[in-house]
Amino acid sequence: KAGVTQTPRYLIKTRGQQVTLSCSPISGHRSVSWYQQTPGQGLQFLFEYFSETQRNKGNFPGRFSGRQFSNSRSEMNVSTLELGDSALYLCASSLGVASYNEQFFGPGTRLTVL
């Protein structure tokens, strides 16, 4: 079974631009979560989607948004990019949202904001 895939793997943008990242979960998984990882803050939760609905949201500004499609694929968008948005963005999928469902992570998208 194929793992979680994320596209693109690397991205360079300039301040003020916007960016859209894509995540395809493991087949059959209906929950997708997004995380941001930076050297200073570590791994931080952004949001979680299940059946096209946002179930949980981390403490990030409204410039960060996401959505999930009927095939469970998910996108996240960051508008008005800032230098501090440079990070590894990770997507994780799981069968469901119950606590006993382990999450499987993708390889991440490394975003650099210049």
Next chain:
Amino acid sequence: DAKTTQPTSMDCAEGRAANLPCNHSTISGNEYVYWYRQIHSQGPQYIIHGLKNNETNEMASLIITEDRKSSTLILPHATLRDTAVYYCIVRVDGYGQNFVFGPGTRLSVLP
């Protein structure tokens, strides 16, 4: 905030067992203990999780104390490829509960 405390770093000789401790003294009865690891700049890899009983899979064993206030991840025969940051996470039972990652333990397996 992360509900776990782990050593910042540990060393282990190749071929020996690596025992990674985790304290979760405020854990509730319905919280699961999860372990993930992250090899440099890759996505975290799921290792194992448990609620009350000890668990074993092809990668590792998870030993949870009877009072559930601490646990140990055991890699039985560490290899150089096990060098990574290991995260211990407690996750509240219920829906919509995200994973809260702490700084983890940087394990170095030495030849």
